[in-house]
Amino acid sequence: xxxxxxxxxxxxxxxxxxxxxxxxxxxxxxxxxxxxxxxxxxxxxxxxxxxxxxxxxxxxxxxxxxxxxxxxxxxxxxxxxxxxxxxxxxxxxxxxxxxxxxxxxxxxxxxxxxxxxxxxxxxxxxxxxxxxxxxxxxxxxxxxxxxxxxxxxxxxxxxxxxxxxxxxxxx
Amino acid sequence: xxxxxxxxxxxxxxxxxxxxxxxxxxxxxxxxxxxxxxxxxxxxxxxxxxxxxxxxxxxxxxxxxxxxxxxxxxxxxxxxxxxxxxxxxxxxxxxxxxxxxxxxxxxxxxxxxxxxxxxxxxxxxxxxxxxxxxxxxxxxxxxxxxxxxxxxxxxxxxxxxxxxxxxxx
Numbered sequence: 331x332x333x334x335x336x337x338x339x340x341x342x343x344x345x346x347x348x349x350x351x352x353x354x355x356x357x358x359x360x361x362x363x364x365x366x367x368x369x370x371x372x373x374x375x376x377x378x379x380x381x382x383x384x385x386x387x388x389x390x391x392x393x394x395x396x397x398x399x400x401x402x403x404x405x406x407x408x409x410x411x412x413x414x415x416x417x418x419x420x421x422x423x424x425x426x427x428x429x430x431x432x433x434x435x436x437x438x439x440x441x442x443x444x445x446x447x448x449x450x451x452x453x454x455x456x457x458x459x460x461x462x463x464x465x466x467x468x469x470x471x472x473x474x475x476x477x478x479x480x481x482x483x484x485x486x487x488x489x490x491x492x493x494x495x496x497x498x499x500x501x
Numbered sequence: 502x503x504x505x506x507x508x509x510x511x512x513x514x515x516x517x518x519x520x521x522x523x524x525x526x527x528x529x530x531x532x533x534x535x536x537x538x539x540x541x542x543x544x545x546x547x548x549x550x551x552x553x554x555x556x557x558x559x560x561x562x563x564x565x566x567x568x569x570x571x572x573x574x575x576x577x578x579x580x581x582x583x584x585x586x587x588x589x590x591x592x593x594x595x596x597x598x599x600x601x602x603x604x605x606x607x608x609x610x611x612x613x614x615x616x617x618x619x620x621x622x623x624x625x626x627x628x629x630x631x632x633x634x635x636x637x638x639x640x641x642x643x644x645x646x647x648x649x650x651x652x653x654x655x656x657x658x659x660x661x662x663x664x665x666x667x668x669x670x
Contacts, residue, residue, distance in 0.1 A: 341644070343637040344627065347516050354644050379548055379659045381666065458513065469513035475523050475647065482648040486655015490548050497550065 331432050335367035336360045348455055351474040352447070358481035359393075359443050361501070365488035366390060369495065371432045378494040379487075386491050387435060388424040389484050394439045395423050396480065400473050401446035405453070407460030413438045450474065502543070502605045505532040517624060520643040521616075527650035528612050530670070531559060532605070534657035538664065540601045547663040548656075555660050556604055557593035558653050563608045564592050565649065569642050570615040574622075576629035582607045619643065 338360035341353035366374060366386045374387040395412040402408045416422035455471040462468050493499050507529030510522035535543055535555050543556040563582050571577040583592035624640040662668050
């Protein structure tokens with residue numbers, strides 16, 4: 331089992347704000363899967379840029395709960411249990427990989443992304459998050475731009491992790 | 502290089518406010534990742550086989566700023582700081598004699614010019630010349646630069662951690 335490289339669409343060069351944000355977010359969702367594609371689970375669990383503890387599988391799990399947290403919990407105000415929540419380890423998404431199966435990680439990730447797309451589709455960029463912590467006001471526009479930069483930064487990590495696993499590089 | 506003055510973007514606002522502040526946040530982040538290191542450390546290829554170095558990244562983003570804001574958006578005849586954006590990768594590789602302070606000075610000057618250009622045009626305005634396939638809007642340039650900076654700052658995170666163990670956003 332390996333992740334199959336998804337189709338990835340370059341964002342259009344012009345268009346309204348919301349569709350541009352959605353397009354860049356989807357571009358980076360696909361990029362993360364591209365960086366994982368074709369590797370076996372042991373390679374995906376490899377800390378290939380030590381001393382960093384980052385792994386490609388850990389990044390995929392991390393972005394799964396980041397999607398759930400920002401779009402479902404914070405913005406939509408849904409009461410949800412994050413997929414990789416552990417009371418004993420705040421970074422369980424990154425760290426607790428020994429028993430993680432690729433099928434489950436990929437399925438959870440794709441499901442979380444689909445849920446996020448639905449949340450964004452039905453809302454306006456000026457809409458204020460319903461589930462943010464007391465005293466914290468954040469709108470959907472900020473969440474979308476933040477998610478693009480968070481993905482892109484982690485995809486930068488993924489670039490170097492991948493290059494040191496099998497030499498593969500590229501946008 | 503010095504620790505820059507870096508501001509967190511506001512948590513809500515107009516499109517322009519968020520695009521300008523996120524881009525500036527990442528311009529600052531790249532310098533945060535370089536701050537306090539010697540020139541020798543800044544030139545180090547710390548995650549081989551990758552040829553990336555922190556100094557190469559700052560030089561690259563200098564050219565990227567000039568390319569998008571000055572050359573493509575305004576169609577200026579740009580004197581690129583590092584031998585032209587068309588000469589692929591020279592800015593990454595020719596770092597042997599580069600000084601951190603000079604690279605920082607050029608970078609800050611180019612970023613200030615980009616800010617001035619960005620501020621004075623509408624986000625829906627099309628670039629004066631085509632990129633490889635089509636005309637981009639200023640909105641696209643902002644979003645692209647935010648994600649390009651963020652991705653390179655991801656590279657910078659791992660380079661820095663391998664140089665002296667320092668991590669953080």
